[in-house]
Amino acid sequence: MHVTLPAGFRAGGIRCGLKKRPELLDLGLLLADKSLPAWALFTRNRLNGAHIPVCRDHLDRSGGLVRAVLVNAGNANCATGPEGVEDARVLCAALAERIGCPTEQVLMISTGVIGARLDAERVERALDPLLEEVGPDGAEAFARAIMTTDTYPKAHSRETTAGLVTGFAKGSGMIHPDMATMLAFLLGDRVPEGGLDAVRRIADRSFHRTTVDGDTSPNDTLLLWGRTRGVHPQQPRSDEGGSEGGAAGTVPPGDVERAYTEVAQTLARDIARDGEGATRLITIRVRDAADEQEATRIGRAVAISPLVKTAIAGRDPNWGRIVSAASSCGIPVEPAHMRLAIGDVDVYADGRPLVANEAAAHEHLVSREEVFITLHLGRGRAEADVWTCDLTADYVDINANYRS
Amino acid sequence: MHVTLPAGFRAGGIRCGLKKRPELLDLGLLLADKSLPAWALFTRNRLNGAHIPVCRDHLDRSGGLVRAVLVNAGNANCATGPEGVEDARVLCAALAERIGCPTEQVLMISTGVIGARLDAERVERALDPLLEEVGPDGAEAFARAIMTTDTYPKAHSRETTAGLVTGFAKGSGMIHPDMATMLAFLLGDRVPEGGLDAVRRIADRSFHRTTVDGDTSPNDTLLLWGRTRGVHPQQPRSDEGGSEGGAAGTVPPGDVERAYTEVAQTLARDIARDGEGATRLITIRVRDAADEQEATRIGRAVAISPLVKTAIAGRDPNWGRIVSAASSCGIPVEPAHMRLAIGDVDVYADGRPLVANEAAAHEHLVSREEVFITLHLGRGRAEADVWTCDLTADYVDINANYRS
Numbered sequence: 001m002h003v004t005l006p007a008g009f010r011a012g013g014i015r016c017g018l019k020k021r022p023e024l025l026d027l028g029l030l031l032a033d034k035s036l037p038a039w040a041l042f043t044r045n046r047l048n049g050a051h052i053p054v055c056r057d058h059l060d061r062s063g064g065l066v067r068a069v070l071v072n073a074g075n076a077n078c079a080t081g082p083e084g085v086e087d088a089r090v091l092c093a094a095l096a097e098r099i100g101c102p103t104e105q106v107l108m109i110s111t112g113v114i115g116a117r118l119d120a121e122r123v124e125r126a127l128d129p130l131l132e133e134v135g136p137d138g139a140e141a142f143a144r145a146i147m148t149t150d151t152y153p154k155a156h157s158r159e160t161t162a163g164l165v166t167g168f169a170k171g172s173g174m175i176h177p178d179m180a181t182m183l184a185f186l187l188g189d190r191v192p193e194g195g196l197d198a199v200r201r202i203a204d205r206s207f208h209r210t211t212v213d214g215d216t217s218p219n220d221t222l223l224l225w226g227r228t229r230g231v232h233p234q235q236p237r238s239d240e241g242g243s244e245g246g247a248a249g250t251v252p253p254g255d256v257e258r259a260y261t262e263v264a265q266t267l268a269r270d271i272a273r274d275g276e277g278a279t280r281l282i283t284i285r286v287r288d289a290a291d292e293q294e295a296t297r298i299g300r301a302v303a304i305s306p307l308v309k310t311a312i313a314g315r316d317p318n319w320g321r322i323v324s325a326a327s328s329c330g331i332p333v334e335p336a337h338m339r340l341a342i343g344d345v346d347v348y349a350d351g352r353p354l355v356a357n358e359a360a361a362h363e364h365l366v367s368r369e370e371v372f373i374t375l376h377l378g379r380g381r382a383e384a385d386v387w388t389c390d391l392t393a394d395y396v397d398i399n400a401n402y403r404s
Numbered sequence: 405m406h407v408t409l410p411a412g413f414r415a416g417g418i419r420c421g422l423k424k425r426p427e428l429l430d431l432g433l434l435l436a437d438k439s440l441p442a443w444a445l446f447t448r449n450r451l452n453g454a455h456i457p458v459c460r461d462h463l464d465r466s467g468g469l470v471r472a473v474l475v476n477a478g479n480a481n482c483a484t485g486p487e488g489v490e491d492a493r494v495l496c497a498a499l500a501e502r503i504g505c506p507t508e509q510v511l512m513i514s515t516g517v518i519g520a521r522l523d524a525e526r527v528e529r530a531l532d533p534l535l536e537e538v539g540p541d542g543a544e545a546f547a548r549a550i551m552t553t554d555t556y557p558k559a560h561s562r563e564t565t566a567g568l569v570t571g572f573a574k575g576s577g578m579i580h581p582d583m584a585t586m587l588a589f590l591l592g593d594r595v596p597e598g599g600l601d602a603v604r605r606i607a608d609r610s611f612h613r614t615t616v617d618g619d620t621s622p623n624d625t626l627l628l629w630g631r632t633r634g635v636h637p638q639q640p641r642s643d644e645g646g647s648e649g650g651a652a653g654t655v656p657p658g659d660v661e662r663a664y665t666e667v668a669q670t671l672a673r674d675i676a677r678d679g680e681g682a683t684r685l686i687t688i689r690v691r692d693a694a695d696e697q698e699a700t701r702i703g704r705a706v707a708i709s710p711l712v713k714t715a716i717a718g719r720d721p722n723w724g725r726i727v728s729a730a731s732s733c734g735i736p737v738e739p740a741h742m743r744l745a746i747g748d749v750d751v752y753a754d755g756r757p758l759v760a761n762e763a764a765a766h767e768h769l770v771s772r773e774e775v776f777i778t779l780h781l782g783r784g785r786a787e788a789d790v791w792t793c794d795l796t797a798d799y800v801d802i803n804a805n806y807r808s
Contacts, residue, residue, distance in 0.1 A: 043732075044732065045728060045731050045732035046731035046732065046735075046736065046737050046738070046739055047727055047728050047731035047732070047739040048739075078724070079724055079727065079739070079752070079755060079756060079757060080756065081754070081755050081756045113724075114724030114725070114728065115723065115724045115752075115756070115757040213710045213711060215709050215710060215711045215725070215728070215729060215732075216728075216732040217728070218728050218731065218732075305619050306619065306710070306799075306803070307619045307803055310799070310800050310802075310803035310804045311803065311804065311806070313800060313804045314803070314804025314805050314806075316804065316805075316806070318806075319519065320482070320483060320517075320518030320519045321518070321619070323451055323483065324449060324451050324518065324619070324620075324621070324622050325619060327449050327450035327451035327622065328447075328448065328449035328450065328451070328619075328620040328622075331450075332450065333450050334450070335450055335451040335452075335483070348483070348519075350485070351483060351485050352483060352484065352485045352519070353483060353519040391800060392800060392804075393797035393800045393801065395710075395714070395800070396714050396717060396795060396796055396797045396799070396800060397797065399710070399711055399714035399715065399718070400714045400715065400717045400718025400720065400796075401718050401720075402715070402718075402720070402722075
């Protein structure tokens with residue numbers, strides 16, 4: 001993993017003992033040298049992890065300025081009653097005291113098992129060792145500390161004309177984001193213009209286009225956080241960080257948002273690739289749609305179908321299930337006008353299968369770890385890519401035995 | 405199986421060779437002594453099996469009168485182009501000629517693999533032997549002939565104050581009815597008042613409350629068919645069948661509809677119980693909802709959740725996943741007001757788990773083949789039951805290897 005943090009950010013991760021297996025990290029920290037603006041999207045699930053009301057309150061009271069983000073895995077601090085909310089507040093205050101900032105400039109975010117009380121004392125005892133670990137090279141440790149059933153850490157940096165953008169995310173189950181996937185963090189040299197609206201657009205084109213199992217987590221959180229150089233002219237320059245990149249203050253706002261979107265898309269694909277039990281990353285490319293929203297909706301309908309996902313697990317180019325799923329999501333598509341390719345070969349057109357091409361499609365599914373399903377709707381010029389993974393017996397095993 | 409046909413109906417099933425395994429029946433027939441009124445609901449999937457436009461056309465041209473329903477399994481005659489539609493028409497005509505009725509009084513309905521041309525000649529050669537098999541005792545053979553991945557035939561008779569109602573259905577995958585499940589037939593001594601509206605109400609309370617895998621089949625068809633005694637006074641008595649039941653012509657219309665609903669619910673439960681790879685029938689009882697539609701929607705959100713279904717496969721009373729799924733379907737429920745029981749014991753209330761009861765809930769999941777999840781919403785007095793099954797590695801195996 002080659003991940004660099006934007007200047008002015010430090011990161012780290014340690015083990016404090018929330019996860020069962022003794023070799024696993026489970027407490028991470030992102031720390032800015034000074035408070036910087038941040039925006040967060042939270043789950044639309046009506047069940048909310050305790051961190052969500054606390055984060056909302058802190059962002060509200062701080063005017064959106066954040067100094068530190070503490071993240072634990074192994075315990076979602078969800079369905080833990082008022083005590084769970086209090087635990088999150090106490091830990092924010094304990095960290096704020098140690099780094100010398102107002103409590104509301106600290107956020108705490110949790111992921112893991114639902115319904116078990118968080119051992120807040122254990123977390124608090126780990127704060128000093130964690131602060132000792134934090135540094136400019138701590139990105140990988142942070143990415144590892146926020147993993148749950150992920151098989152590899154998910155972090156990505158991109159140097160762009162808009163400066164450096166670095167993102168972190170975790171999967172791997174209960175992934176069907178209805179605003180952002182279960183924990184993602186995007187840090188940057190300069191934040192995009194438009195605040196929360198920009199964050200929503202970025203999520204709509206990245207995390208909202210990935211699904212593992214159709215279940216929306218109650219702890220879903222996406223945080224975008226960074227310096228404001230050049231894109232918020234109304235803000236004082238003194239609020240900007242110290243390091244100088246190659247980018248001037250005149251970067252087009254579209255470039256900044258695009259940089260975050262690309263990093264977010266890379267993470268969204270990583271989440272699908274590492275879906276629980278997955279052996280294939282599936283990219284569903286919807287083309288010739290009436291609009292982008294329709295393209296996304298149809299892509300998600302295909303991506304969520306257990307029959308499509310099990311067929312890919314069996315390396316079966318089962319075009320019938322794909323066309324059927326795309327045709328039953330409430331959009332008035334005309335199946336006879338659709339054209340469907342698996343890999344480079346068409347397997348369905350004009351309302352009928354192209355049986356002679358199935359062998360080549362099967363070979364694509366067998367030989368590629370990332371497989372492509374391209375569905376032309378014949379309704380317009382819009383398009384969207386959606387990401388998911390195959391559904392294997394391992395997914396069932398992982399989730400049948402998750403708590404035991 | 406103890407299934408009786410209403411008087412004036414005959415049924416049968418034979419093997420004509422559409423299924424691979426040589427011991428399996430695959431062609432069934434329901435035959436009325438004379439034409440009787442019928443109503444059909446078809447899939448809302450935009451991809452339609454070839455039988456659907458033909459059925460619509462025939463019901464339209466016959467004024468809703470049906471003499472015979474021919475059903476094949478092993479081939480869905482779907483995505484087979486205009487030739488597939490022509491195949492269905494030709495077979496209806498061939499059967500009509502043999503039984504001496506107008507072509508439009510014959511319906512043909514198909515289920516099985518999508519996208520392979522139906523061998524219409526093979527089916528036509530089987531019509532004479534099939535007509536020889538048809539009789540008053542042929543219900544079981546018919547039920548067997550329409551099976552696909554079902555592990556047992558699904559048929560149910562109920563003698564009621566409204567006369568005899570007999571139903572047939574088939575599962576077991578691509579089951580997420582958006583009007584009726586993949587093939588169901590309800591026959592009766594007297595049809596309910598209200599025609600298609602009554603059929604919709606019956607489906608809303610039965611097949612629309614069952615799901616196996618969230619995939620809506622392109623061939624979904626529900627047919628309600630029977631004599632009109634006493635409930636359609638505007639129709640001439642000469643249109644009524646011959647046999648006399650115990651019921652007089654004054655049966656309250658509600659009783660008639662209720663009888664069909666109960667038979668349909670029994671079949672809907674059977675479909676969930678026999679879901680592909682299932683080891684548990686799961687009944688989700690939503691209580692104290694604001695209205696019945698809301699109760700159904702929340703029940704379906706729980707029933708479709710792979711995480712809930714894999715937890716049950718693992719005998720894990722994972723209340724967190726259930727509350728989370730119920731809280732993320734767009735209804736403004738308040739998770740802190742919910743109460744959740746698994747079997748007879750509460751496992752979640754007041755926003756927190758009742759950890760001490762988990763052992764009893766686990767025992768319920770281990771020891772019962774039908775398990776009960778009861779979710780009180782605290783929003784009103786409406787309720788609905790929804791049925792599904794657990795999600796096992798066998799489901800994945802069945803569907804990864806369906807076409808190979």
